[in-house]
Amino acid sequence: MGTLTSEMKRLVQRQRLGFVATVCPDGTPNLSPKGTTDVWDDDHLVFADIRSPGTIANLRHNPSIEINVVDPILRKGYRFKGIARVLAEGALFDEILAFFRKRGVASPIQHIVLIRVERALPLTSPAYDSGATEEEVRGRWLEYWRSLEGDDSIGSTIQSPVASAQMLIRKPSEEVFRALVDPAITSRFWFTKGSAPLEAGTQVRWDWEMYGASVTVEVKELEENKRILFEWNGPANPSFVEWDLAPRGRDQTFVKVRNWGFAGGTDKIVADAIGSAGGFSFVLAALKAFLEHGIELNLIADHDPDALVEGWAGQGGHHR
Numbered sequence: 001m002g003t004l005t006s007e008m009k010r011l012v013q014r015q016r017l018g019f020v021a022t023v024c025p026d027g028t029p030n031l032s033p034k035g036t037t038d039v040w041d042d043d044h045l046v047f048a049d050i051r052s053p054g055t056i057a058n059l060r061h062n063p064s065i066e067i068n069v070v071d072p073i074l075r076k077g078y079r080f081k082g083i084a085r086v087l088a089e090g091a092l093f094d095e096i097l098a099f100f101r102k103r104g105v106a107s108p109i110q111h112i113v114l115i116r117v118e119r120a121l122p123l124t125s126p127a128y129d130s131g132a133t134e135e136e137v138r139g140r141w142l143e144y145w146r147s148l149e150g151d152d153s154i155g156s157t158i159q160s161p162v163a164s165a166q167m168l169i170r171k172p173s174e175e176v177f178r179a180l181v182d183p184a185i186t187s188r189f190w191f192t193k194g195s196a197p198l199e200a201g202t203q204v205r206w207d208w209e210m211y212g213a214s215v216t217v218e219v220k221e222l223e224e225n226k227r228i229l230f231e232w233n234g235p236a237n238p239s240f241v242e243w244d245l246a247p248r249g250r251d252q253t254f255v256k257v258r259n260w261g262f263a264g265g266t267d268k269i270v271a272d273a274i275g276s277a278g279g280f281s282f283v284l285a286a287l288k289a290f291l292e293h294g295i296e297l298n299l300i301a302d303h304d305p306d307a308l309v310e311g312w313a314g315q316g317g318h319h320r
């Protein structure tokens, strides 16, 4: 077995950013980021010199190198110490160059640096010392990055799909707003039980008793008859939901809902976003039927009859 475990390789391949330390001739350290940091094989890491003259000069003088690769959300990573070879040409250079081109690195590459890893150690944030789980740390840092929203640097580090759905409701925005904040009304078309009306700064619980499911909802912002922003499912699986109500004339409201900030691996994030878009489409359809026609379509319970808790179907699917 090589020095690099599959966990290490996975993290390096996912992060695509290593901080590379070399030693200057005067003994002082030199540290610079390399977005091309990748795994070459079980014992070697690699990065491309696009414009890293300091690193290259240092390695020619002293091939000792240390690279840190850390997942900024999980606050975990690895430190790799080893010996670097600077390649400027030859068969191996060509092979690695082709690998970077295939990976999508389009910049001119001056040299390729191949590192034989001699020691690989895990790095974990002291946040874990108190017994925090990965889920908790991830939740905390996703929340932090989201709190910086508006900062352009975020979009490039977090792949964040937004689930959305929209519907014209032929009722005034006051009525639509009330239907979304008052659980006595919302429970006619969405969840079955809400602990309290939505109010900015409060936390409520919604239950879907037919599925034995519930969420905690933290109301972040509420603009009367216009907008509702909340976070739900935190801290284990948090995401944000925003309702936007735009009046059309006096009697109609164009309702848009967005759900974003899903946590987890890419597959889970994508599945959550797709599920959410479908779910909110049902909610909007049910809201429309209820407000415009007074009909309870029972869409939430009927869309997944096999998942209903025992006895629920026996109640005839009626709202309680």
Ligand SMILES: Cc1cc2nc3c(=O)[nH]c(=O)nc-3n(C[C@H](O)[C@H](O)[C@H](O)COP(=O)(O)O)c2cc1C
Pocket: 017, 030, 031, 032, 033, 034, 035, 036, 037, 047, 048, 049, 050, 051, 052, 053, 054, 055, 056
């Ligand atoms: C996020 C990020 C990724 C970078 N990736 C690379 C890279 O893969 N290769 C490279 O040569 N320079 C890369 N750079 C640029 C170098 O870090 C930068 O030119 C630095 O000044 C080089 O310092 P040095 O000459 O001491 O190595 C990157 C910079 C940033 C901010």
